[in-house]
Amino acid sequence: DTGVSQDPRHKITKRGQNVTFRCDPISEHNRLYWYRQTLGQGPEFLTYFQNEAQLEKSRLLSDRFSAERPKGSFSTLEIQRTEQGDSAMYLCASRLKGTSGRGPPYNEQFFGPGTRLTVL
Amino acid sequence: AQKITQTQPGMFVQEKEAVTLDCTYDTSDQSYGLFWYKQPSSGEMIFLIYQGSYDEQNATEGRYSLNFQKARKSANLVISASQLGDSAMYFCAMREFGGGADGLTFGKGTHLIIQP
Numbered sequence: 001d002t003g004v005s006q007d008p009r010h011k012i013t014k015r016g017q018n019v020t021f022r023c024d025p026i027s028e029h030n031r032l033y034w035y036r037q038t039l040g041q042g043p044e045f046l047t048y049f050q051n052e053a054q055l056e057k058s059r060l061l062s063d064r065f066s067a068e069r070p071k072g073s074f075s076t077l078e079i080q081r082t083e084q085g086d087s088a089m090y091l092c093a094s095r096l097k098g099t100s101g102r103g104p105p106y107n108e109q110f111f112g113p114g115t116r117l118t119v120l
Numbered sequence: 121a122q123k124i125t126q127t128q129p130g131m132f133v134q135e136k137e138a139v140t141l142d143c144t145y146d147t148s149d150q151s152y153g154l155f156w157y158k159q160p161s162s163g164e165m166i167f168l169i170y171q172g173s174y175d176e177q178n179a180t181e182g183r184y185s186l187n188f189q190k191a192r193k194s195a196n197l198v199i200s201a202s203q204l205g206d207s208a209m210y211f212c213a214m215r216e217f218g219g220g221a222d223g224l225t226f227g228k229g230t231h232l233i234i235q236p
Contacts (some may be wrong), residue, residue: 001222026142031222033223034226035223040228041228041229042213042226042227042228042229043165043213043224043226044226045223045225046223047211048222048223055220055222056220056221056222056223058223062126067223068168085232089163091165093165097222108155108167108170109167109224110167111157111164111165111166113162113163114163114164116163
């Protein structure tokens with residue numbers, strides 16, 4: 001399987017604990033994205049990386065959240081001091097952004113299966 | 121203000137009928153892209169179809185077509201000959217190409233149920 005993978009698929013934790021999620025993108029994709037999806041809503045953008053550089057962070061990404069992509073391959077999303085409001089599906093996506101010219105104009109994002117976080 | 125509005129929280133459609141899922145968007149950018157994704161109960165987002173703001177023709181991908189009306193800022197998804205496997209959540213999303221931002225903005229989705 002060469003799609004986007006995420007680990008774990010499910011995580012149950014107690015309020016106040018730290019959690020870390022991992023995302024492995026499609027191997028040749030240089031951009032990696034994190035989204036959060038709460039029940040009954042569409043995904044909300046959190047942050048994205050171009051290779052190892054974090055280029056954009058949304059206002060949803062509070063200081064309890066940190067994301068890394070140290071070698072430009074897999075990425076981790078850590079949530080410190082979890083709160084019940086952090087309960088959500090955390091989705092990772094990747095795509096190939098062309099480096100010369102425009103290339104294919106859109107290069108859709110390919111999503112992983114998500115990590116469902118439940119904070120008790 | 122909502123950038124993507126999907127006004128149909130849920131829809132029931134008979135198998136083999138065509139179905140239109142509504143999406144309106146709000147942007148001041150001249151260059152943007154509109155996407156439709158399908159999310160089955162398994163949770164994975166599946167890309168269906170794309171329409172660029174400068175594309176002159178409506179996009180089509182198999183049974184999916186996009187009814188793009190730029191002046192009205194609408195990008196409705198049309199599924200022809202619906203199948204039971206089409207039952208899922210459907211999300212409209214937009215990416216604005218100006219300003220360097222690269223995340224997708226999603227609507228709240230439409231829950232489509234195909235009945236036999």
